[in-house]
Amino acid sequence: MHVRIPFAMTTLAAGLLSAAQVNANSVDLTMYYPVSVGGALTDVIDNLVAEFENEYPDINVEAIYAGNYDDTRVRAMSAIEAGDAPQLSVLFSIDLYELIEQNAIVAFDDLIETDEEREWLDSFYPGLMENGQLDGKTYGIPFQRSTIVLFWNKDAFEAAGLDPETPPENWEEMAEMAATIREASNGDQWGVMVPSTGYPYWMFQAFAFQNGHRLMSDDGTEVYFNDPAAIEALEYWVSLTTEHNAMPDGTIEWGTLRQNFLEASTAMMWHTTGNLTAVRNEATFDFGVAMLPMNTQRGSPTGGGNFYIFEDASEEEQRAAMTFIRWMTAPERAAAWSIETGYMGVSPAAYETDALQNYVEEFSPAAVARDQLEHGTAELSTYQGGRVRRALDNAVQAALTGQMTPEEALNQAQREAEGVLRRYAR
Numbered sequence: 001m002h003v004r005i006p007f008a009m010t011t012l013a014a015g016l017l018s019a020a021q022v023n024a025n026s027v028d029l030t031m032y033y034p035v036s037v038g039g040a041l042t043d044v045i046d047n048l049v050a051e052f053e054n055e056y057p058d059i060n061v062e063a064i065y066a067g068n069y070d071d072t073r074v075r076a077m078s079a080i081e082a083g084d085a086p087q088l089s090v091l092f093s094i095d096l097y098e099l100i101e102q103n104a105i106v107a108f109d110d111l112i113e114t115d116e117e118r119e120w121l122d123s124f125y126p127g128l129m130e131n132g133q134l135d136g137k138t139y140g141i142p143f144q145r146s147t148i149v150l151f152w153n154k155d156a157f158e159a160a161g162l163d164p165e166t167p168p169e170n171w172e173e174m175a176e177m178a179a180t181i182r183e184a185s186n187g188d189q190w191g192v193m194v195p196s197t198g199y200p201y202w203m204f205q206a207f208a209f210q211n212g213h214r215l216m217s218d219d220g221t222e223v224y225f226n227d228p229a230a231i232e233a234l235e236y237w238v239s240l241t242t243e244h245n246a247m248p249d250g251t252i253e254w255g256t257l258r259q260n261f262l263e264a265s266t267a268m269m270w271h272t273t274g275n276l277t278a279v280r281n282e283a284t285f286d287f288g289v290a291m292l293p294m295n296t297q298r299g300s301p302t303g304g305g306n307f308y309i310f311e312d313a314s315e316e317e318q319r320a321a322m323t324f325i326r327w328m329t330a331p332e333r334a335a336a337w338s339i340e341t342g343y344m345g346v347s348p349a350a351y352e353t354d355a356l357q358n359y360v361e362e363f364s365p366a367a368v369a370r371d372q373l374e375h376g377t378a379e380l381s382t383y384q385g386g387r388v389r390r391a392l393d394n395a396v397q398a399a400l401t402g403q404m405t406p407e408e409a410l411n412q413a414q415r416e417a418e419g420v421l422r423r424y425a426r
Contacts, residue, residue, distance in 0.1 A: 026058045027320040032079075032089040034072040034144075034305060035065050044340045052327050059320045069305065070386075073098075076310075080104060085312040088321040090305040093131035093140055094381035094389075097220045100134060101383065105308045107137040111322055120326055123347045125370075130378035132306050134220075140306030141325055142346040143337075146272040147300040147369045147376055148206050150293065151279060154286040156267035160184035167268075167290040171210070171236055174268070174293045178246030181267045191246035192268040193261070194237065198254025200396040201380055201389045202303055203270060206292055207233035209299035209377050215392075220382040221424040225392060226407070226414040234399050234406035236295070241400070250401055272303060273369035276342025280363070289365035291372045298375035304343065335359075344369050382417075383424045391416035 035041050042065055049061045066072040069092040076089050091099070099105045112118055124142050132140030154164035160181040168174035178191020194203050205215055213229035216222065224230065240247040261269045262282050270292065279287065292300050307325045309318050327333065334350035337343060339359050345351050351360070351370060360367045382388045395413035398404040404412070 026060055027316055029059065029061045029088060029317060029321055029324065030086040031061055031063050031324075032066045032072050032076045032086050032091075033063050034067065034069045034090060034092075041341060044337070048328065048333065048337075052324060055327070056323065059324060061324055069095075077102070077104065080310065080312060085310050087313040087317045088307060088309050088325065090144055090307055093142070093145070093302070093304060093306045094379050094385055095308075096131060096134060096139055096306075096381060097383045098385055099308060100139065103311055105139050106311050106318065107139050108141065108309070108322070109137045111309065111318055117322075117326075120329075123349060124329075125344075125347060125373055127373040127376045128302055128344070128346055131302065131381055140308055141329060142304075143307050143325075143329060144274070144305040144341075145302060145344050145346055146274045146304045147302055147344070147372045148203065148270055148292060149273045149276075149300070149365075149368050149372065150290045151261055151269050151271060151275075152288050152290065153261070153264060153267045154288055156181055156185075156189060156264060156285075160267075164286070165288070167288060168293045170293050171295045175236075175240060175244045175246060178240065178268060179244045182246050189264060190248055190266040191244075192240060192270075193247055193252050193257055193266040194240075194270045195254040195257045196251045196397055196400050199303075200251075201392040202301060204234060204237070204392065204396050205301045205377075205380050206270070206299065207237055209301065210292065210295045210297060211236075212296040214377060215380055216382055219426060220385075221421055221426055223380075223382060223388060223392075223414065223417045223421065225395070225417060226410040231407050231410055233295075234396065234410060237396075238399050238406060251397055274304065274341060274343045276365060276369075277340060278342065280342075280365075289368045291368060291375065298372070300372055300376055301379040302373070302376050303379050338366065342366075344373075382421060384420045387420045388417045391420075 033045060045063050049063055053060060066075040073091050073095055076086055079085055108121055112121060121138060128142040128145050132138055132142065150167055152167050157164040162177055162180060168177050174192060181189060181191040208215055208230045211229045211233045213227055215224055241249045257269055257271060258275050260266050291298055309321045313321065329346060331347060331349035331353050334345045334347060335353040335356035338345040338356060345356055350356055380389060391413040395409035398409045399406045
């Protein structure tokens, strides 16, 4: 018996078959993503992923939020060891040496196929690429990137008789202004807070660089923690408490410092530009953002996370991951990301978009981290980076808590780091 199938039903069937074929041919990507500072980043990322999937329906991206940068690296490496490797991740830019040593990631140079992709690879700020490159190849693409900036409470400055529009230009001015604020508030408000948990090595690197000193070699095999300029930098940091009574003694928590600033417990803080949008949204007082004060030179290390693509992903997955990363770092997305979060637009083209140009014109602090790149340096990164940074973190905290002098602490950190790095000497 012959049965006629209505045309509408055959069209529907064909449509369902086509959808099934598209779904069967889709690429599934897993991305581990760190959420450690600044605003509701998960919502921002979720919205970007949804927008991407709408534009590229054959690529599915699952974002897994894995805690801070260290947590994310541990989870990603554990997944690789368990045979369930993600295809891409945003990890610390300074994880580069560890990821290369474990053969976990691929160079983008080995994935690009067109002149357009090469132009994209060359489109980022050179200062943000330093921590993502080794031996002439690029392994990390900047995305969630920052420098350290100075936030100051203009109302507190005015109450202390200081010019609310003039932040400190140098170390001496910062110490004097901070001490003045402390005294004017009758001890109710600290002048300045610099965090010494979370990433103490990062803050110390800024002090050292402002004193004309770079803490590590370009190839990640040597560190110079106990150079006289580094010791002098740590002595200055300690003196903000011991000599100037401008900063609390002991350690200052990274995770709660933004709230301390918003509650006016301190008139100044050093923190990541990634907090900029959150501070803007929550501050009940007029505030400013400036480059960090200098001693012999201006300077801040860059910081934050890069995109990486993992070695264990299939060629199809690596291509899909690159499509996603290119989309996420396109100028208009980088501009929107910067406005939403306070992190930097990662390319000059991002700051040439109408959106970011208008935002900077309306809110000038949004340009501070970008402008400070001119005085930037690569974040502390070496082989066995976790162990090396831990030695320096411990030294900084030992000096700030009075357990050791800055010189004693940095000599010990140098010895520990040299022991770790000895086998990598070139």
